[in-house]
Amino acid sequence: MDSNQIPPESGAFNPQSSETLQLLRSRRSVVAKSLGAPGPSEPELKEILSIGARVPDHGKLAPWRFVIFDGDARRTFGKKLAAVFAEDEPAADAERVAYEANRFMRAPIVVAVVSSPKTDCPIPVWEQHLSAAAVCQNMLIAATAMGYGAQWLTEWYAYHSKVTEHMGLSGNERIAGFVYIGTTQAPLKERVRPELDRLVTRWIKNAD
Numbered sequence: 001m002d003s004n005q006i007p008p009e010s011g012a013f014n015p016q017s018s019e020t021l022q023l024l025r026s027r028r029s030v031v032a033k034s035l036g037a038p039g040p041s042e043p044e045l046k047e048i049l050s051i052g053a054r055v056p057d058h059g060k061l062a063p064w065r066f067v068i069f070d071g072d073a074r075r076t077f078g079k080k081l082a083a084v085f086a087e088d089e090p091a092a093d094a095e096r097v098a099y100e101a102n103r104f105m106r107a108p109i110v111v112a113v114v115s116s117p118k119t120d121c122p123i124p125v126w127e128q129h130l131s132a133a134a135v136c137q138n139m140l141i142a143a144t145a146m147g148y149g150a151q152w153l154t155e156w157y158a159y160h161s162k163v164t165e166h167m168g169l170s171g172n173e174r175i176a177g178f179v180y181i182g183t184t185q186a187p188l189k190e191r192v193r194p195e196l197d198r199l200v201t202r203w204i205k206n207a208d
């Protein structure tokens with residue numbers, strides 16, 4: 001099949017959807033500590049990742065990849081986080097270190113979206129990182145549409161070289177986000193949103 005063709009399973013799907021607009025209008029992140037079990041099943045997770053990977057991508061480079069943390073792997077990884085944290089903060093008390101060890105236990109599934117820009121091509125690296133950000137956002141939307149809650153976090157460990165090295169990131173790879181996914185445990189409240197009028201200008205070409 002020509003890669004530009006709409007896949008056959010799309011059938012007569014009509015993209016015009018007031019429900020999609022309503023979701024986008026009202027979607028909220030759910031703080032990681034309010035994300036309980038169950039998390040998405042394997043097929044649901046695969047769907048979330050597939051939708052995540054279906055983003056604008058200049059040059060069709062797929063300049064991102066996913067690392068899934070679930071089950072015991074979350075605890076094992078937490079031990080590493082706690083060790084790195086304790087090394088940097090030797091004065092931290094046991095409770096604080098335990099908090100770090102439990103970070104990934106806040107949700108049943110955590111997916112690291114790794115921005116993995118290709119440097120042997122003319123597409124600017126910045127654009128490749130932007131595409132990775134779009135992956136994270138698509139995942140939030142997909143998880144929300146499936147009835148789950150999700151939060152996009154970086155926190156300190158996304159930027160700590162000992163953590164990213166432990167995860168196997170190469171020199172030019174960066175964490176776009178850790179997407180925490182689970183079942184929402186607490187009611188959601190709206191947060192303050194920016195006033196659109198303060199953000200929008202209209203270009204007046206001949207104003208000089």
Ligand SMILES: Cc1cc2nc3c(=O)[nH]c(=O)nc-3n(C[C@H](O)[C@H](O)[C@H](O)COP(=O)(O)O)c2cc1C
Nearest residue numbers: 027028029030031151152153154155156176177191
């Ligand atoms: C790249 C990125 C990194 C983020 N990292 C954090 C973080 O480390 N800690 C945090 O509290 N919120 C972080 N956030 C914010 C939350 O994901 C989210 O925007 C916030 O909870 C409100 O979300 P909502 O407007 O989707 O409801 C980050 C957002 C982005 C886009």
